[in-house]
Amino acid sequence: LNVAQALQLAAWELRYALLAESGASLLPNTEGKADPGKELAPQAKVQALLQHWEQAIESVKFLDPKHPKKLVPRMQHLFGRAQLSLDEVDMLRGLCTAMIKTAKTAGHPIPEQRKDESAGPEQR
Structure with missing residues (x-):
């Protein structure tokens, strides 16, 4: 190991020992709670995302x-x-748009968008 790797390993082990001794969780919290202050997406927007994702x-x-x-x-x-x-x-609809553009560039056939899909900001 070089010096940087040895220091990183020592820091990790020290952190692990301190967390174990304090009784704190060794893994990050994954409860999946929404960010406070962020407006939740309406069901119609989530449905449009699902249709875009499927496409x-x-x-x-x-x-x-x-x-x-x-x-x-x-x-x-x-x-x-x-x-x-x-x-x-x-953000996820932007990812969908990027996937579709990449597929189009690669010559893949692109499925039709559903008629009830509302356009997100990245499609305007």
């Missing part, structure tokens, strides 16, 4: 629309319980 994962060939199995209902359940803020929905 994006079809575009990159992650989802076969002929054999969707349980992926889409599981994603609906995941996003439904996540208590997403408006900022988080916009």
Whole structure:
């Protein structure tokens, strides 16, 4: 080990020992509570995200629309319980847009957007 690696390892072990002695959790909190002060996204925005997400994962060939199995209902359940803020929905829709653009550049066929999907800020 070089000196930097040895110091990093020593610092990690010291932190671990101090946390264990104090009774504090060794793992980060993963309760998934929404950020205080952040407005939660309305259900319509989350539904639009789910439709955009489905289009994006079809575009990159992650989802076969002929054999969707349980992926889409599981994603609906995941996003439904996540208590997403408006900022988080916009961020995820931006990710969807980037996936679709990349798939289009690679020559993949892009599935049609659903008619009831509302456009997010990244699509205007």
